[in-house]
Structures are given as C-alpha cells and as structure tokens.
Amino acid sequence: MVSTQQDSAAHPVHSDARDAIVIDGVSKVFRPRRGGTVTALENMSLTIAEGEIVSLIGPSGCGKSTLLMLVAGLDTPTAGTVTVRDAQVNKPNPDVGVVFQKDLLFDWRTVIENVLTPFVMRGQSPKQHVRRARDLLAQVGLAGFEDRRPYELSGGMRQRVALCRGLIQDPDVLLLDEPFAALDALTREQMQLDLQKLVVGSRKTGVLVTHDIAEAVFLSDRIAVMSARPSRIVEIIDVDLPRPRTAEVRESPEFATTHARVHSLFKKLGVLHG
Amino acid sequence: MADTAILTPAPASRPPATTKVKGLPRVRVGGRAGWTVIAMIVLIAVWAAAVALFSPKSYILPSPWTVGKRLWTSREQLIRNGGPTIKEILEGYVIGVLIAVPLGMVIVASKWLNRLLYPLLIAFNSIPKVALAPLFVVWWGYGETPRIVITFSIAFFPVLVNTVTGLGGVDPEMVRLARSMGAPKRRVFVRVRLPQALPSIFAGMKVATSLAVIGGIIGEFVASDKGWGYLLIQAQGQLDTSLIFAIIVLLAVFATILYYVVEFIERLTIPWHSSQRQN
Structure with missing residues (x-):
C-alpha cells in the first residue's frame, strides 16, 4: 500500500550514517506571468543518508527537477528548508556538483578546461587540479582527449566530460538531472556503469532525477516515486541489490521484481494506463 | 565487463592531434x-x-584592358587619393567597432539602459545615414571629420545589434550551470555570455566592413576635395569612365581585403566555432 511520505522518509538504508540531505516540509509555488499559481511541490520531506544514492522518479512536470534545483541552491523554497550536511541551503555550494540533461560544455574551452571550469567560475586557479581532471577523464575512458574541443566528441563522450566536471571539486553530493536522457540506450548503460564507479566508489551521496525505471533500479539504494502535480512522494522503494552492480544485475530476478514494483506503482497512479 | 571495450570509445583509434599548435589554427x-x-x-x-x-x-x-592600363597610367593620382579614403574608412570602422561592442555590453548588462537606449538606437538606425551627411558637413565643415562620422554611423549599427543579440541569446541553462558553480554575475558575463556572443559579434563586424567602405565614399561625395569618392565625382563630370572603373576595382579590392582581415582575426579568436572548423 502507499505509505505516507513522513514514514518512508524516516528510514534511510544506512541507519548508522549521517544525513547528507534533509528536505523538510518543502513547498515551491511558481507564479507565472500570465497569472495564477503553480504548485510544483507541496510539503515534501525526504532524508538522504551520506553515501546513499536516491532516485526521484515520476511523470513529467512532477517537480523532480524543481526539487533538485532547491538542493543545488539555484532556487529557494516557498516554504520549508533544505539542508545539505547540516547547513541550510540558500546559495550554490561547491560541495554539491550538478550534472544536467544537456552537457552544457563550453565550445571555446578544451575538454580538460571544461572539466576545470568550476574553479574558474569561482575565481580560483585550476592549475593544481589538472592531475585530478586527467584522472577523472581517464576513469571514464577519455584519456588522450584532454586537448580536444567539445565539438570533436560524441554525445556520450560529451556527457562524460560533463560528469567529470560535476565531480572535479570532489563534492560530497552529486545531483543528476536526467543526465543520460539524451543518450542512446547502449551509451546510457555504459554511463550508468561509469557513474556507479565514480560515485559509489568514493562514497558520495547522489540524487538522480530520471524517467527511466531501469536506470533508477540499477543505480539507486532507494527510489522515491513521485506523483503528478502538486507533487508528493508516494512511496519509497528500497533496492536490495549488492554493489558494485554489474551489467548482469539487470538479468537478475531481484532487479525484475523491483522494476515491476515501480512499474505497477505508476499504473496504480494512473501515470501509465492501457 | 566485456562490453566496456565496445561501448567505450577507444582513444587509441583516434590519437590526439599532436601537430596542432595551441591558439594558432591552420589557415587554409x-x-x-x-x-x-x-x-x-x-x-x-x-x-x-x-x-x-x-x-x-x-x-x-571600357574594356578590362583599358581599365588595367588606366590603373597604371593614373597610379600616382589613384594612390594619392586612396590614402585619405582608406584612412577615413579604417578610422570610422575601428571607432565604430570600439564603441559598438562595449555599448552593446552595457545595454545587455543594464536593464535600464536596455529599455532606454536600445529603442532609440534602433530608431536612429532606421534613418538613412546618407541623409545625415549634409548635416554632418554643416556641423564639422569640409575636413575629414564628417566623413569619418558618416563611415562610423553606418558601420556602427550592425556591430551593436549583433553584440546585443549575441549577448542576449545565451542559453539560460548555461547561465544556470555557471551559477551552480558559484559564479557571480560579472564572471558569468565574462566567462559565458561574452565568449558565446563572439561569433555573432564577428558576423556584425564582417557586415560592417562593406558598410564602412560605402560610408567613406558617400562622405567624399558630399564633402571632400580629395579621395576616391571625390575622384569618382570628378571623373563622372568628365565622362572619364575608365577612371571610374579603375576606382571601382580598387574599392572592391580594398573592401575584400578588409573583410578577410576581419575574418582572419575571427579565425584566430574563435577557432572553436562551427563557422571556423576545417573538417
């Protein structure tokens, strides 16, 4: 049965770990120019433990991305608070890396310069971080591409560069806003493996917004299923698959069961019908 | 993971270009x-x-041969009159670019200036600048000033408009990304808006080259006792068509060179842009 959001929010997987992100009673109301109000989020609460990967999955326009922008400090909630590692969020924070659906690489900068962009944007010299940038690029199979320009790369390679850029400051929290949605199925699968390696390996906390149930199951410790506007968390599903997860995990019965659970939830919510 | 090799692009098959000198793209x-x-x-x-x-x-x-001969026999006269014309065109053009680009930045950066100044400038742009030439003569006499001002006023607008549209047309998600990295507004401008606007600014500067040449000649039609424009009027009075053609050839050559000089600078400045890629 559908549990209340307060219940499910109170039970992170790693009960011993600290809370990395606390979303407490957050509402977000937009006032479009043409008048009226749009309630994107209403009294939403969610607690994410350190080192945990949580997916937000739900229909289009359910406020998943809005929630992510609030955690990133790119927008402020109408009510409630967002706390990242015990500090209330009110502006962008270098401890939080963001990767968007579009790779948003700068054409005028080389691959490695793009990875190092966050330092430049904060007015710091990127010099001492060049090695880490090279390491990150090598980890996603882009060794030798450091001095290329973005236009010389494929879509998947570009998104890998964006991922490295999101990780260059070694953030504790990585926010991913449908990062692989624009990629083809094979590239997406590879990116999911790369992401797991980079995020799980370093015990980072990850929040992934996605439309893709398989992606959510493969990458997450918990999946927060959201309903359409005004949006709320309908249920939080634990994913009990051992890590590191290999491509074979997708064939396992546990994977299929979890996938089916999310799927049936969507049917029950009326997101999927037929 | 056996499939990794297939899915990951193999860097070995595409070695980095070792011969490429940074900042100096090959100009073919x-x-x-x-x-x-x-x-x-x-x-x-x-x-x-x-x-x-x-x-x-x-x-x-006249035949091309006659014009070619005329270019040679009148070379002293043509060179003597070319100097002032080229100088006026270059001065008007450079001043136009130097004022239009910063002004465009200010207009984009300030909401009030945008509201206040931009409509005014667009209105001013719709005036045929030729119509202003007599006015400039009244104001500045027959020196080179009115000619430079006419050249400037014609070359100025495409650069301004392209600067404003280029700076304003930045992907808002790019700006959001820069902000998520903690960049203050000014740095977003310098690091994101400006580089992304450069192709548009250069496009305006290239359009402005030919307009500057037009401006220079019109200026000399109206107010001059030297220069190619003045010479054209003289030749017209004497039905000296081969001289007219000789000047037209020189103007074409000069305008073309000016255009390619700007394009060369563009290529050095934005080798990353799609218009400059050589593959």
Whole structure:
C-alpha cells in the first residue's frame, strides 16, 4: 500500500550514517506571468543518508527537477528548508556538483578546461587540479582527449566530460538531472556503469532525477516515486541489490521484481494506463 | 565487463592531434584563393567578350584592358587619393567597432539602459545615414571629420545589434550551470555570455566592413576635395569612365581585403566555432 511520505522518509538504508540531505516540509509555488499559481511541490520531506544514492522518479512536470534545483541552491523554497550536511541551503555550494540533461560544455574551452571550469567560475586557479581532471577523464575512458574541443566528441563522450566536471571539486553530493536522457540506450548503460564507479566508489551521496525505471533500479539504494502535480512522494522503494552492480544485475530476478514494483506503482497512479 | 571495450570509445583509434599548435589554427587560404582567382578570370573574360562583341563606346563600357592600363597610367593620382579614403574608412570602422561592442555590453548588462537606449538606437538606425551627411558637413565643415562620422554611423549599427543579440541569446541553462558553480554575475558575463556572443559579434563586424567602405565614399561625395569618392565625382563630370572603373576595382579590392582581415582575426579568436572548423 502507499505509505505516507513522513514514514518512508524516516528510514534511510544506512541507519548508522549521517544525513547528507534533509528536505523538510518543502513547498515551491511558481507564479507565472500570465497569472495564477503553480504548485510544483507541496510539503515534501525526504532524508538522504551520506553515501546513499536516491532516485526521484515520476511523470513529467512532477517537480523532480524543481526539487533538485532547491538542493543545488539555484532556487529557494516557498516554504520549508533544505539542508545539505547540516547547513541550510540558500546559495550554490561547491560541495554539491550538478550534472544536467544537456552537457552544457563550453565550445571555446578544451575538454580538460571544461572539466576545470568550476574553479574558474569561482575565481580560483585550476592549475593544481589538472592531475585530478586527467584522472577523472581517464576513469571514464577519455584519456588522450584532454586537448580536444567539445565539438570533436560524441554525445556520450560529451556527457562524460560533463560528469567529470560535476565531480572535479570532489563534492560530497552529486545531483543528476536526467543526465543520460539524451543518450542512446547502449551509451546510457555504459554511463550508468561509469557513474556507479565514480560515485559509489568514493562514497558520495547522489540524487538522480530520471524517467527511466531501469536506470533508477540499477543505480539507486532507494527510489522515491513521485506523483503528478502538486507533487508528493508516494512511496519509497528500497533496492536490495549488492554493489558494485554489474551489467548482469539487470538479468537478475531481484532487479525484475523491483522494476515491476515501480512499474505497477505508476499504473496504480494512473501515470501509465492501457 | 566485456562490453566496456565496445561501448567505450577507444582513444587509441583516434590519437590526439599532436601537430596542432595551441591558439594558432591552420589557415587554409590556398583552396579558396584558387577559386577566387578562377571566378575573377571568368568575370574579366565575360567583360572582355562583351566589349569585343558589342563594341560599346568607351565612355559607356571600357574594356578590362583599358581599365588595367588606366590603373597604371593614373597610379600616382589613384594612390594619392586612396590614402585619405582608406584612412577615413579604417578610422570610422575601428571607432565604430570600439564603441559598438562595449555599448552593446552595457545595454545587455543594464536593464535600464536596455529599455532606454536600445529603442532609440534602433530608431536612429532606421534613418538613412546618407541623409545625415549634409548635416554632418554643416556641423564639422569640409575636413575629414564628417566623413569619418558618416563611415562610423553606418558601420556602427550592425556591430551593436549583433553584440546585443549575441549577448542576449545565451542559453539560460548555461547561465544556470555557471551559477551552480558559484559564479557571480560579472564572471558569468565574462566567462559565458561574452565568449558565446563572439561569433555573432564577428558576423556584425564582417557586415560592417562593406558598410564602412560605402560610408567613406558617400562622405567624399558630399564633402571632400580629395579621395576616391571625390575622384569618382570628378571623373563622372568628365565622362572619364575608365577612371571610374579603375576606382571601382580598387574599392572592391580594398573592401575584400578588409573583410578577410576581419575574418582572419575571427579565425584566430574563435577557432572553436562551427563557422571556423576545417573538417
């Protein structure tokens, strides 16, 4: 049965770990120019433990991305608070890396310069971080591409560069806003493996917004299923698959069961019908 | 993971370009220059054939040969008058760019200036600048000032408009990304808006080259006792058509060189832009 959001929010997987992100009673109301109000989020609460990967999955326009922008400090909630590692969020924070659906690489900068962009944007010299940038690029199979320009790369390679850029400051929290949605199925699968390696390996906390149930199951410790506007968390599903997860995990019965659970939830919510 | 090898692009198969010198992209002139020469030869041949075929009176259409001869025999006169013309055009053009680009930045950066100034400038742009030439003569006399001002006022607008549209047309998600990295507004401007606007600014600067040449000549039509524009009026009075053609050839050559100089600077500045890629 559908549990209340307060219940499910109170039970992170790693009960011993600290809370990395606390979303407490957050509402977000937009006032479009043409008048009226749009309630994107209403009294939403969610607690994410350190080192945990949580997916937000739900229909289009359910406020998943809005929630992510609030955690990133790119927008402020109408009510409630967002706390990242015990500090209330009110502006962008270098401890939080963001990767968007579009790779948003700068054409005028080389691959490695793009990875190092966050330092430049904060007015710091990127010099001492060049090695880490090279390491990150090598980890996603882009060794030798450091001095290329973005236009010389494929879509998947570009998104890998964006991922490295999101990780260059070694953030504790990585926010991913449908990062692989624009990629083809094979590239997406590879990116999911790369992401797991980079995020799980370093015990980072990850929040992934996605439309893709398989992606959510493969990458997450918990999946927060959201309903359409005004949006709320309908249920939080634990994913009990051992890590590191290999491509074979997708064939396992546990994977299929979890996938089916999310799927049936969507049917029950009326997101999927037929 | 066996499938990794297939899915990951193998860097070995695409070695990085080792010969590329940073900041100095290869400039391939040979191919395009070759085609330009061929096009010129064809044009001159058609012209020569037309003259041979219809034998028009030489004050209507002189042959290319006559014009070529005239370029040589009147070379002193042409060079003497070319100096001031080229100087006025370059001065008007450079001043136009130097004012238009920063002004465009200010207009984009300030909401109030945008509301206040931009409509005014657009309105001013819709005035045919030729109509202002007599006014400039009244204000500044027959020196080179009114001619430079006319050149400036014609070359100025495409650069301004392209600067404003280029800076304003930045992907808002790019701006959001820069902000998520903690960049203050000013740094977003310098690091994101400006580089992304450069292709548009250069496009405006290239359009402005030919307009500057027009401005310079119009200025001399209205107010001058030297220069190619002045010489054109003189030649017209004497039905000296071969001199007119000689000046037109020189103007075309000069305008083309000016255009390619700007394009060369563009290529050095934004080698990453799609218009400059050589593959």
